[in-house]
Amino acid sequence: MFTKLQDKWGLSSRTFWIVFIAFGLTGTTTAFLTRYVTLWLGMDANSEWYYRLGVRLFMLLFGYQVILLTYGFLLGQWAFFWKYELKLLRKLKILPPAALKTPIAIFASGAGSNALKIMQYFEQHPTISVDLLICNKPGAAVIHHAEKQGVPVLLIEKDRFFRGDAYIPVLQQHRISFIVLAGFLWKIPASLIAAYPNKMLNIHPALLPKFGGKGMYGENVHQAVLDSGEKESGISIHLVNEHFDEGKVIFQSSCPIEPNETPHSLAQKVHQLEHAHYPRVIETFVIENSQPATN
Ligand code: GAR
Numbered sequence: 001m002f003t004k005l006q007d008k009w010g011l012s013s014r015t016f017w018i019v020f021i022a023f024g025l026t027g028t029t030t031a032f033l034t035r036y037v038t039l040w041l042g043m044d045a046n047s048e049w050y051y052r053l054g055v056r057l058f059m060l061l062f063g064y065q066v067i068l069l070t071y072g073f074l075l076g077q078w079a080f081f082w083k084y085e086l087k088l089l090r091k092l093k094i095l096p097p098a099a100l101k102t103p104i105a106i107f108a109s110g111a112g113s114n115a116l117k118i119m120q121y122f123e124q125h126p127t128i129s130v131d132l133l134i135c136n137k138p139g140a141a142v143i144h145h146a147e148k149q150g151v152p153v154l155l156i157e158k159d160r161f162f163r164g165d166a167y168i169p170v171l172q173q174h175r176i177s178f179i180v181l182a183g184f185l186w187k188i189p190a191s192l193i194a195a196y197p198n199k200m201l202n203i204h205p206a207l208l209p210k211f212g213g214k215g216m217y218g219e220n221v222h223q224a225v226l227d228s229g230e231k232e233s234g235i236s237i238h239l240v241n242e243h244f245d246e247g248k249v250i251f252q253s254s255c256p257i258e259p260n261e262t263p264h265s266l267a268q269k270v271h272q273l274e275h276a277h278y279p280r281v282i283e284t285f286v287i288e289n290s291q292p293a294t295n
Pocket of ligand 1: 108112113114182183205216217274
């Protein structure tokens with residue numbers, strides 16, 4: 001039961017328990033405060049039932065939500081609880097329904113600096129939203145970034161990804177229209193590529209077609225670029241097909257390599273290019289490819 005709830009909320013185990021505790025504390029505190037407020041208002045068992053009911057309802061409908069947000073904030077889970085409240089207010093028709101946006105999912109495996117930039121860029125975007133972060137590495141920093149941004153996280157397992165349904169039903173449940181890979185180190189199974197034809201982007205930290213392929217990720221790439229004596233490196237954003245880093249390149253940007261360059265300093269330059277361009281390239285790509293074909 002807990003695992004189902006954890007999946008529904010899209011939280012890592014640790015955050016799930018923090019959120020669970022926040023709900024528990026809110027329930028107890030609301031009950032305690034309701035009792036205190038009734039006493040403070042001078043009510044007892046002889047007071048009119050509708051007065052008592054009114055106070056209870058007020059505490060349940062209004063007090064509970066304020067206390068929940070307060071615990072959420074104190075426990076570092078503001079984004080989750082704020083989204084929870086907005087959803088509730090929309091369900092109760094107190095707020096108008098959220099604007100329909102094109103939902104995208106990010107796949108990431110590690111530090112997640114690109115994923116964070118993308119989530120921040122689309123946070124208030126009028127037509128695109130990041131609705132899911134998929135990660136294959138428990139404890140990766142990117143999970144923490146997503147939770148801070150209030151983006152549901154799905155931790156995936158190798159067996160189901162490569163030999164099962166590749167999590168396509170989960171992506172469909174979230175109505176995901178586009179997938180962007182941001183430092184995701186597993187190969188994408190053919191079934192997933194087929195489910196998102198020309199709707200999946202990857203970023204690669206070098207100027208493809210050179211320095212791509214299996215094993216070419218992170219500092220391995222920068223080391224290979226330096227070893228080859230290239231004068232420049234850069235980034236490539238490309239469509240994903242069944243071969244590592246071989247899909248059609250839709251964007252590249254380059255940076256010079258200095259004589260004393262190290263893999264680390266080159267990685268920093270490349271990261272700067274990635275952060276500056278990837279969110280905008282995704283935006284243009286999604287907008288251009290979401291539009292229904294005319295004629
Ligand atoms: C990025 O530089 C990305 O281009 C690279 O991993 C890094 C992830 O950094 N991807 C690959 O090498 C894929 N072949 P981040 O986790 O800080 O975004």
